[in-house]
Amino acid sequence: MKTLFSGFKIFDGEKFVNEDSLLVENGKVAKIGSGLKCEGAEVIDGGGKILTPGFIDLHAHFRDPGYEWNEDLTSGAKAGAAGGFTTLVAMPNTKPAICDPALIEYVLSHGKAAGASRILPAGCVSKDRKGVEMAELRKMAEAGAVFFTDDGSPVATSDLLRLALLYAGKDLPRIMEHPEETSLCKNGQVHEGRVSAMSGLKGMPAASEEIDVARGIALARETEGRIHFTHVSCAGALGLIRQAKKEGLSVTCDTTFHHLTLNENAVISSGYNSRFKVNPPLRSIDDQAALWEGLQDGTVDAIVTDHAPWHMDDKDEPFQEAPFGIASLECAVAVLLDYRTRKYPDIPLELLFAKMTSSPASLLPEEWQQLGRLKEGAVADITIIDEDRTRIVDCSQWNSKARCCPWEGTALTGWPVATYIDGRKIWQDEEEA
Amino acid sequence: MPSEIGQIAWRHKSVIDIEGWTEEELYFLLDQARHMENVMDRPIKKVPVLRGKMCVNLFFENSTRTRVSFELAEKMLSADVVNWSVSGSSTAKGETMRDTAWTLEAMGADIVVMRHGAVGAPQYLASKLKRAIVLNAGDGTHAHPTQALLDMYTAWKHLGRLKGKKIALVGDVLHSRVARSDVIGFKTLGCDVVLSGPPTMMPREVNELGCGYERDARKAVEEADMVYLLRIQRERQQDGLFPSVDEYHRWWGADEELLKLAKPGALVMHPGPINRGVEIASEVADGPQSVILEQVRSGVAIRMALLYLCGGGAR
Amino acid sequence: MAELKEKTKLMNAQDLSRVIRRIANEIVERNKGTEDMILVGIHRRGVYIARRIQKMIEETEGVKVPCGELDITLYRDDLTTLFEQPMVHSTRIPQDISGKKIYLVDDVIYTGRTVRAALEALVDLGRPSCVQLAVIIDRGHRELPIHADFCGKNVPTSKSEVVEVRMQEVDGKDEVVICERNAE
Numbered sequence: 001m002k003t004l005f006s007g008f009k010i011f012d013g014e015k016f017v018n019e020d021s022l023l024v025e026n027g028k029v030a031k032i033g034s035g036l037k038c039e040g041a042e043v044i045d046g047g048g049k050i051l052t053p054g055f056i057d058l059h060a061h062f063r064d065p066g067y068e069w070n071e072d073l074t075s076g077a078k079a080g081a082a083g084g085f086t087t088l089v090a091m092p093n094t095k096p097a098i099c100d101p102a103l104i105e106y107v108l109s110h111g112k113a114a115g116a117s118r119i120l121p122a123g124c125v126s127k128d129r130k131g132v133e134m135a136e137l138r139k140m141a142e143a144g145a146v147f148f149t150d151d152g153s154p155v156a157t158s159d160l161l162r163l164a165l166l167y168a169g170k171d172l173p174r175i176m177e178h179p180e181e182t183s184l185c186k187n188g189q190v191h192e193g194r195v196s197a198m199s200g201l202k203g204m205p206a207a208s209e210e211i212d213v214a215r216g217i218a219l220a221r222e223t224e225g226r227i228h229f230t231h232v233s234c235a236g237a238l239g240l241i242r243q244a245k246k247e248g249l250s251v252t253c254d255t256t257f258h259h260l261t262l263n264e265n266a267v268i269s270s271g272y273n274s275r276f277k278v279n280p281p282l283r284s285i286d287d288q289a290a291l292w293e294g295l296q297d298g299t300v301d302a303i304v305t306d307h308a309p310w311h312m313d314d315k316d317e318p319f320q321e322a323p324f325g326i327a328s329l330e331c332a333v334a335v336l337l338d339y340r341t342r343k344y345p346d347i348p349l350e351l352l353f354a355k356m357t358s359s360p361a362s363l364l365p366e367e368w369q370q371l372g373r374l375k376e377g378a379v380a381d382i383t384i385i386d387e388d389r390t391r392i393v394d395c396s397q398w399n400s401k402a403r404c405c406p407w408e409g410t411a412l413t414g415w416p417v418a419t420y421i422d423g424r425k426i427w428q429d430e431e432e433a
Numbered sequence: 434m435p436s437e438i439g440q441i442a443w444r445h446k447s448v449i450d451i452e453g454w455t456e457e458e459l460y461f462l463l464d465q466a467r468h469m470e471n472v473m474d475r476p477i478k479k480v481p482v483l484r485g486k487m488c489v490n491l492f493f494e495n496s497t498r499t500r501v502s503f504e505l506a507e508k509m510l511s512a513d514v515v516n517w518s519v520s521g522s523s524t525a526k527g528e529t530m531r532d533t534a535w536t537l538e539a540m541g542a543d544i545v546v547m548r549h550g551a552v553g554a555p556q557y558l559a560s561k562l563k564r565a566i567v568l569n570a571g572d573g574t575h576a577h578p579t580q581a582l583l584d585m586y587t588a589w590k591h592l593g594r595l596k597g598k599k600i601a602l603v604g605d606v607l608h609s610r611v612a613r614s615d616v617i618g619f620k621t622l623g624c625d626v627v628l629s630g631p632p633t634m635m636p637r638e639v640n641e642l643g644c645g646y647e648r649d650a651r652k653a654v655e656e657a658d659m660v661y662l663l664r665i666q667r668e669r670q671q672d673g674l675f676p677s678v679d680e681y682h683r684w685w686g687a688d689e690e691l692l693k694l695a696k697p698g699a700l701v702m703h704p705g706p707i708n709r710g711v712e713i714a715s716e717v718a719d720g721p722q723s724v725i726l727e728q729v730r731s732g733v734a735i736r737m738a739l740l741y742l743c744g745g746g747a748r
Numbered sequence: 749m750a751e752l753k754e755k756t757k758l759m760n761a762q763d764l765s766r767v768i769r770r771i772a773n774e775i776v777e778r779n780k781g782t783e784d785m786i787l788v789g790i791h792r793r794g795v796y797i798a799r800r801i802q803k804m805i806e807e808t809e810g811v812k813v814p815c816g817e818l819d820i821t822l823y824r825d826d827l828t829t830l831f832e833q834p835m836v837h838s839t840r841i842p843q844d845i846s847g848k849k850i851y852l853v854d855d856v857i858y859t860g861r862t863v864r865a866a867l868e869a870l871v872d873l874g875r876p877s878c879v880q881l882a883v884i885i886d887r888g889h890r891e892l893p894i895h896a897d898f899c900g901k902n903v904p905t906s907k908s909e910v911v912e913v914r915m916q917e918v919d920g921k922d923e924v925v926i927c928e929r930n931a932e
Contacts, residue, residue, distance in 0.1 A: 189552075192637055192638075197641040199553075200573060200574030200609075201574070272557070318551045318557040321554075443832060465836050476873070741836070746827055746833050
């Protein structure tokens with residue numbers, strides 16, 4: 001099976017290359033060149049669109065097993081494909097929690113059966129995600145786990161986190177820490193700041209994230225382990241991570257599409273719409289700016305969706321009663337591209353693309369690190385982007401079961417229009433046909 | 434006596450909070466409340482303005498005082514009244530608020546007066562209702578617009594135009610919807626607003642509220658024209674926010690010593706019900722400067738005015 | 749937006765003054781003195797007319813009869829058709845009206861609905877022994893069985909016309925004019 005992608009602006013995982021054509025053969029990149037021709041190949045004409053390695057989302061929730069009315073591995077995989085993501089890491093806070101090899105295989109096989117994006121499972125750090133005993137990390141790694149995390153919560157005790165860091169060392173998948181000091185966030189609804197003062201909603205101080213990041217860094221230093229902080233949202237935490245990197249520690253982090261493009265004012269301006277309720281909360285304008293700085297100076301390694309799907313019946317409640325979470329797989333890329341065009345047009349597209357391709361790939365276990373780059377011999381995971389396409393976000397058309405998001409009804413410019421894994425097309429925008 | 438306030442175009446239907454109301458609108462409402470208070474003095478305490486309109490008092494939180502106040506106002510305007518009390522949250526009851534909204538529409542409710550423990554609940558309900566309007570009787574710790582309006586009305590009756598007057602709000606501002614609404618209201622009328630109370634009971638970003646914070650109650654109350662005491666809930670002591678009722682009372686409670694520091698004849702106000710010996714001493718609550726009971730009466734008049742302006746008329 | 753164009757001047761300041769004086773005298777005549785009477789002006793201009801009547805009665809009889817003001821906004825029968833709620837003005841009658849003879853005063857009587865509302869308001873305030881109506885202008889087109897007991901002038905009008913009784917206290921001068929509504 002040969003496919004020739006011709007007339008594209010090609011991003012190879014690090015930079016835009018001069019060549020404009022890419023040949024895929026048997027699911028791998030056979031050649032990248034200028035004006036390539038190939039007998040018997042299906043030709044896809046780019047017309048100047050962008051071609052990148054398929055986007056990798058290191059943090060998405062699929063609620064499967066246990067909460068399938070909100071999302072399942074099939075709808076989630078299809079949603080990811082429709083959002084331009086070819087690889088998604090599934091979070092383990094399901095019911096039962098993914099903490100043994102049998103459940104790791106469940107996620108892998110159900111994900112594969114969907115026939116859409118590649119789903120890689122994460123396993124819990126602790127048994128049943130209870131935060132007491134360490135789970136069987138080695139067995140889960142052998143079965144295919146790519147990260148260990150108790151996400152939804154921080155690792156419950158410093159003792160357990162230290163043990164996990166020691167045990168995982170440098171050869172097991174990384175520990176992904178959800179940075180929160182839970183006693184500071186009890187019943188919290190929003191960021192402790194302007195919005196909590198004016199609305200009376202209980203605030204979750206930024207200090208909570210900083211405290212847990214400081215804990216993780218100290219333990220990573222002591223154990224020489226590798227720790228990855230997910231959905232970092234405040235300037236203070238970024239500062240600590242920046243410092244730790246300078247020191248040479250194995251500390252990495254990601255932030256979300258929504259923290260980059262929204263801040264706490266959205267809670268009030270939306271009239272306390274629960275679509276803007278998320279943990280960690282949307283923070284101050286200064287925190288938001290700090291995240292963009294962190295992207296540019298290398299402190300932030302990846303951008304993730306933290307796709308948190310809820311059925312409308314559950315999510316459509318008054319702010320204080322609704323669950324936390326933003327579902328964004330099918331529009332996250334467009335939200336970011338549109339925002340960058342409007343607010344940060346001088347930031348090169350390559351920077352953002354790298355944080356969605358080669359950079360997150362480098363945090364996966366070795367066998368997957370080849371994802372996120374396009375070069376001869378690489379796996380042909382491809383995302384096509386039309387920078388000029390304008391569309392209105394319409395959640396009612398989504399593949400995801402979570403038919404609501406903060407950008408419903410907004411017109412955005414810059415959309416993924418097709419995705420391929422292993423050279424096989426898994427999604428295409430209807431208008432592209 | 435010609436009214437100095439002229440007719441303005443009343444643009445509010447549902448009232449969630451008084452954020453964004455102009456000084457002109459506030460004084461117009463206070464003026465109309467004055468005439469409504471007149472109705473309360475007549476031998477027949479009824480006018481036919483809301484005849485045929487259905488008011489539903491939807492209270493998710495217990496509150497006899499506010500509910501009765503609204504009920505009296507509604508009945509004096511000849512509306513039909515339905516009291517719907519829901520204990521516990523809607524999810525605990527099994528019925529989502531969306532379904533409650535549709536039930537209300539089906540019943541033919543014209544005006545829904547709602548009190549709920551969750552911030553944003555009345556706004557949410559208003560967004561789901563196609564016909565009926567929502568008046569917020571208190572949503573969580575966010576807003577209590579009718580309380581602020583009756584507070585302003587009471588102060589205006591005694592002090593006239595309030596521009597430049599000073600009001601000190603003392604107590605648990607962090608958890609107080611009354612405080613938040615009063616700050617917005619009195620600031621719009623041009624008052625100098627000062628907050629006081631234990632630092633554990635103040636929002637961290639108190640400047641976002643647009644007024645000063647003075648930890649020392651004695652300084653806060655200096656030369657104040659109005660001293661407003663907020664209710665202290667005893668549960669807050671269990672949460673560890675202040676160590677004891679006695680310590681709170683000695684440093685932030687209003688007793689005669691504290692009152693002496695305010696302007697002579699300063700008004701003493703409280704949203705009720707009062708905790709004697711906690712935020713206010715009995716001598717002050719029952720003393721000549723206290724307008725606490727008058728506030729209750731003002732509440733009915735203000736609610737009548739609001740119901741008339743927002744709830745009457747064509748749809 | 750309909751514009752009002754002045755068409756005819758019915759009365760000047762002196763004419764208006766004479767009319768009010770005549771009405772004041774007629775009221776006292778029919779009342780057989782000033783016992784048990786209360787003048788009640790209907791907002792807005794009726795209030796000023798009532799006060800002038802009160803003053804004239806004081807000049808001729810030497811007695812200041814009680815004079816009050818009545819706002820009928822809350823009793824209007826057309827509120828449900830209006831999108832904007834009209835402003836409420838004060839209602840203040842210095843005595844209990846029960847058992848008294850009430851003389852309602854208004855500037856113009858037209859459909860009669862304002863007077864009907866005023867009657868309903870009065871009934872809620874007490875039980876007068878009788879209620880009579882005094883107006884400066886009766887312009888016809890009654891929609892209810894209501895009549896004026898004392899009338900300054902009968903002026904037949906068409907529905908596109910508007911009769912304005914202008915008063916010094918409100919409009920800066922005394923006169924009565926007929927205006928034409930020009931629908932633009």
